[in-house]
Amino acid sequence: MAKEKKLVESITSRDEDFAQWYTDVVREAKLCDYSGVKGCLNYLPNGYAIWENIQADLDKRFKETGVENVYLPVLIPESLLQKEKDHIEGFAPEVAWVTHGGLEPLQERFCVRPTSETLFCDHWSKTVQSYRDLPKVWNQWCSVLRWEKTTRPFLRSREFLWQEGHTIHATYEEAEQRTVMMLNVYKDFVQNDLAIPLVTGRKTESEKFAGAQDTYTIEALMHDGKALQSGTSHFFGKTFADAFDIKYSDKNNELHSVYETSWGVSTRIIGAIIMVHGDDSGLVLPPRIAPVQTRVIPIAQHKEGVLEKANELMNSLKAAGYRVKIDDTDKSPGWKFSEQEMLGIPTRIEIGPKDIENNQVVVVRRDTREKIVVSMDEIETKLSEILEKIQKDMFDRAKTFLDSHITSAVTMDEMNEKFNENKGFIKAMWCGEETCEEEIKAATGGATSRCIPEEQECLSDKCIFCGKPAKHMVYWGKAY
Amino acid sequence: MAKEKKLVESITSRDEDFAQWYTDVVREAKLCDYSGVKGCLNYLPNGYAIWENIQADLDKRFKETGVENVYLPVLIPESLLQKEKDHIEGFAPEVAWVTHGGLEPLQERFCVRPTSETLFCDHWSKTVQSYRDLPKVWNQWCSVLRWEKTTRPFLRSREFLWQEGHTIHATYEEAEQRTVMMLNVYKDFVQNDLAIPLVTGRKTESEKFAGAQDTYTIEALMHDGKALQSGTSHFFGKTFADAFDIKYSDKNNELHSVYETSWGVSTRIIGAIIMVHGDDSGLVLPPRIAPVQTRVIPIAQHKEGVLEKANELMNSLKAAGYRVKIDDTDKSPGWKFSEQEMLGIPTRIEIGPKDIENNQVVVVRRDTREKIVVSMDEIETKLSEILEKIQKDMFDRAKTFLDSHITSAVTMDEMNEKFNENKGFIKAMWCGEETCEEEIKAATGGATSRCIPEEQECLSDKCIFCGKPAKHMVYWGKAY
Structure with missing residues (x-):
């Protein structure tokens, strides 16, 4: 390997x-x-x-x-x-x-x-x-x-x-x-x-x-x-x-x-x-937008019937409307797995002699690496369920991450600390003056106003920087 | 009008x-x-x-x-x-x-x-x-x-x-x-x-x-x-x-x-x-490529039930996969017909109080202006037949025109005559020399070599211009 x-x-x-x-x-x-x-x-x-x-x-x-x-x-x-x-x-x-x-x-x-x-x-x-x-x-x-x-x-x-x-x-x-x-x-x-x-x-x-x-x-x-x-x-x-x-x-x-x-x-x-x-193995693409949703990878493809069965599987999945490709190159399975992971293809389907014997395939999720054994007879319907699950889980994980990176601050000390430790979005009150916006950016070393959300909260009556009456609650953050 | x-x-x-x-x-x-x-x-x-x-x-x-x-x-x-x-x-x-x-x-x-x-x-x-x-x-x-x-x-x-x-x-x-x-x-x-x-x-x-x-x-x-x-x-x-x-x-x-x-x-x-x-009324689009394949035009749309029925028709055609629009503006039907023709929309469907009474619509072909009375119950399948017929007829008419504008010439006099009267493509033999190509263009007042077709005919042994041995039969014509 x-x-x-x-x-x-x-x-x-x-x-x-x-x-x-x-x-x-x-x-x-x-x-x-x-x-x-x-x-x-x-x-x-x-x-x-x-x-x-x-x-x-x-x-x-x-x-x-x-x-x-x-x-x-x-x-x-x-x-x-x-x-x-x-x-x-x-x-x-x-x-x-x-x-x-x-x-x-x-x-x-x-x-x-x-x-x-x-x-x-x-x-x-x-x-x-x-x-x-x-x-x-x-x-x-x-x-x-x-x-x-x-x-x-x-x-x-x-x-x-x-x-x-x-x-x-x-x-x-x-x-x-x-x-x-x-x-x-x-x-x-x-x-x-x-x-x-x-x-x-x-x-x-x-x-x-x-x-x-x-x-x-x-x-x-x-x-x-x-x-x-x-x-x-x-x-x-x-x-x-x-x-x-x-x-x-x-x-x-x-x-x-x-x-x-x-x-x-x-x-x-x-x-x-x-x-x-993305993660340490490369790209992770959401199934709905992924150019290829699953890659069929034959195991021991030199053995009789494996390539044939793998191609059959690819064709039936294609006919069922999936975006599917096969990797039938002469690379090793391990290399093929790595490549599929690097490209962020949401699932791979491993199919080898034993799987064929048992009328099954192994679906591996890109996001969690979970291996799911699926009967060959059910793969057409199951795959869509797995892809939907991946889509949902990817959003949920990203949402958990986002939520844990939204904090609020009412003093500049608090803002500085949160901005430099936790990063993410920091909610804070603002007077509406451009000068305060500039001062906040300078004081924190880079926090810019990202947006004034429609749903306002009143964290304090005062602008976090100048102390004058606050007009808006703003999301602040470091931007690309 | x-x-x-x-x-x-x-x-x-x-x-x-x-x-x-x-x-x-x-x-x-x-x-x-x-x-x-x-x-x-x-x-x-x-x-x-x-x-x-x-x-x-x-x-x-x-x-x-x-x-x-x-x-x-x-x-x-x-x-x-x-x-x-x-x-x-x-x-x-x-x-x-x-x-x-x-x-x-x-x-x-x-x-x-x-x-x-x-x-x-x-x-x-x-x-x-x-x-x-x-x-x-x-x-x-x-x-x-x-x-x-x-x-x-x-x-x-x-x-x-x-x-x-x-x-x-x-x-x-x-x-x-x-x-x-x-x-x-x-x-x-x-x-x-x-x-x-x-x-x-x-x-x-x-x-x-x-x-x-x-x-x-x-x-x-x-x-x-x-x-x-x-x-x-x-x-x-x-x-x-x-x-x-x-x-x-x-x-x-x-x-x-x-x-x-x-x-x-x-x-x-x-x-x-x-x-x-295209023709004197404007554009004529082939159904397969037309952005809108049919436009529903309500007749006497102020009368009770007409607009409703016309919209119903449009929605059912849309659901059946047709590219369809309705013209429910306050323009006169005559103006609407002219506009649909100018835009080259392959068919219009006229639907008025009498049509509704008789459970029918009138499909009018853009290319021939033929009016086809179709039962409301059959419009979903009939329309596709009509569109396919239009597509085929449009090709056939253009093919007849092309065929009648392909002629051949073995002397420059003949070529000159055909080029200036009939226009179209003229087949003639050529020696392969660039100078002859230029001379032919000059002599005819604009005939350029369009292509050397794969299927060659031997119209003569000699180049139409210089008389030296011919290498290719070439399609000549005046180009845009």
């Missing part, structure tokens, strides 16, 4: 050096690697297949709420990007500029899109006329480019994949409802399908998206106690509509500006899956 | 001015429009939904042949693009260059990908080591940018959407098989699902892809008699492998270069759907 050892030994222990463990898992599971373009990733088959499943699942949820998909250009003229003041201020330092087309210099520079609010608004300003044209509930799946200085696979790279939804509405209420609706779509998807429990709420002024009136966020807790912003939904009010002059005439022929929203989830979420569920 | 007239009158007659008709249909069916970035399109919901169906269908076919999806960066360093001589010569004049990242000038320019052979090869040169790593059969769905001077919606734009498959293999035979396999996947898809009959074969030397040893093509005939190259599959041999040093060690530990292929279909194919099937 020398080989088997080698594969596991190629990754650092998670509790020893979390950052290195993360890098090792991404590399050994062949999810992505760095391309020849500094800070840009190659999304390799194992990683991209996870993204494809996320896309399919989210896209279905979007369409059930009336979303239509579109595709707008990868380039944005500089003049367009500049139309909304806060927006250009937020993005100018981190965009890449196209200055030459073919052999000629361009008259106006284009940036490679960092986000597409300006393109959607430009289109709508030219095409929306009447209340009959509203609402527009559009989305695009694409990549965006942000010229980051430091990068990490999935978490922060110069180019990343995402969806960006953009909508316009006749009324304030409808736009606000859409903002919250999409937050809830994300929340439901991440909790149910990715088995990742969340803390959700509004961002503070300083953490909002450039140009937004309100930014809602879903925040997940990684195994190292750090928070990962995993999806956002923005309410713009009339900010962009006024900057781009998007007006419609109502039934009485009166002109009004539209209300706008945008919302996005990116490949960053793959980082969350790794850091919430 | 003033409004109804207006919608149809907004498009030019197809036989009067084909180019204008095309532009009008694209605009009125709201498939795409020009963005604020010169030559770049906004793919709007009606157009993008067609692309989504094309993607889903092709992607399924790809995966059945073992293709894995990936995503590689949107930017390519200049030094990488230059590694293969023919490739850079072909693409340098038409790429857009990124020269600044954030606020700083870059040390090396990046181009926005015009195609990604160089990125795939760069990755493989670093990761492929042994025969066990082969083959790689990868594909990505993305957009590419080519700085075209003149543009037309779908047919030629600076940015377009496509899939690009890239594969490497241990042997010449395996790579060649893959090249032809993908051509056949395209052929089957376009003929069966888009109802577009094809002429297929190899490209001549001068029409090949930059860097390829062989380019295979599928060519469709538009209603104006012009040809549209609709998909290509390239065999590179070792050209790129040698330029990028992609080597693997075989079982005996000997080093060999890999053999490579690439293949692509783009949003251009949407142009083919429009120009093969």
